[in-house]
Amino acid sequence: MHPEVLAMLRVAVVASPPVSMFNLAIPELLFDKVRVDGRPGYEVTICAPDPGPVPTTGTLELHVPCGLEALREADTVIVAGTGEPFAPDPRVLEALREAAGTGVRIASICSGAFSLAEAGLLKGRTATTYWAHAEEMRRRHPDVDVRGDVLYAQDGQFLTSSGYAAGIDLCLHIIRTDYGAAVANEVARLALVAPVRPGGQTQFTQTPLPAERGSACADTRGWAMRNLDKPLTLTDLARHAGVSVRTLTRRFHAESGVSPLQWLLHQRIERAKELLETTRIPMDQVAAACGLGTADSLRAHLVRRTGLTPTAYRAQFSRHGTGPAPVPSSVA
Secondary structure: OOOOOOOOOOEEEEEOOOOOOOHHHHHHHHHHHEEOHHHHHHHEEEEEEOEEEEEEEOOOEEEEOEEHHHHHHHOOEOOOOOOOOOOOOOHHHHHHHHHHHHHOOOOOOOHHHHHHHHOOOOOEEEOOOHHHHHHHHHHHOOEEEEOOOOOOEOOEEEEEEEOOHHHHHHHHHHHHHHHHHHHHHHHHHHHHOOOOOOOOOOOOOOOOOOOOOOOOOHHHHHHHHHHOOOOHHHHHHHHOOOOOHHHHHHHHHHHHHHOOHHHHHHHHHHHHHHHHHHHHOOHHHHHHHHHOOOOHHHHHOOOHHHHHHHHHHHHHHHHHHHHHOOOOOOOO
16 A cells, blocks of 8 residues: 555454463564654554453463454454463454454454354355364364465455464565565564565474574575576575485475475565565566566566556555656666
8 A cells, every 4th residue: 555645554453361462462563663654554452352451371461451442443453362262252253243344354363263263254264273273173163264284364354374473474464465565574674573474384394493594495595585686496596505406395395384486486576576666667677686587477476476467566555756766786
């Protein structure tokens, strides 16, 4: 959404007792860091069925001043995870149904997905939750297409994420949707979290993750990010890592949950989105700078990923007004 015509967006986060403090902190931490032209991009309100003291899953007690009426003013509703997910408060369910009827975006973190499912909002839709709860979700809600091995899922106006840190990925996805990749990546940098993890990435790996710094794949990912304008192949990546293509593919998937070429394509598209948002260089230069080859290839990949052509994406998310088009040194 173009910042010149977009008012500050309102996010209501539902704290159902006993609420997960970690889940609850994620939206406020990330959305509060969004700045568009120097002004806040979001207003975050924490609310609960019973305002006042709210038990948590730990030893702390939380004071929440707002009730569920906050959902009526929200552009986005997020249900945080709770220690008692299988019997959600009927007042929360009714408030969610009312909000859904107005068309607002409704999301959940971790076990909060059970509230969306119990409210009937996920019927016939794709959703996810914390992997340890996936089978219970399938048992209780067979009409939901539960993907138990992804970070987050979006189906229409409804978004669900898996456990713990996947809530970070969900919130960054929402920020990217509202304000573009450049703003979302800046928030990730400020919060010291990894930017741009696709929702289809697996929740967990079958082998322990190696230390990020100094590992072959981490070094190679960094090298690839610095060379996205080049036509990198699997052989190029394996040569840099000093391993065979087969070994690279196995290690890469164990560390990131996706294949090397899937990861590379995702990074190319994200780089293209940032260039479209922050510059006005021609489409063929954008395509060349991110390694997508031609303007036609850029268009095909961006439409598949975002539903928008490069021109439409730039019109919606551009951060530049009139004047000469800035050209980054990497593509000059």
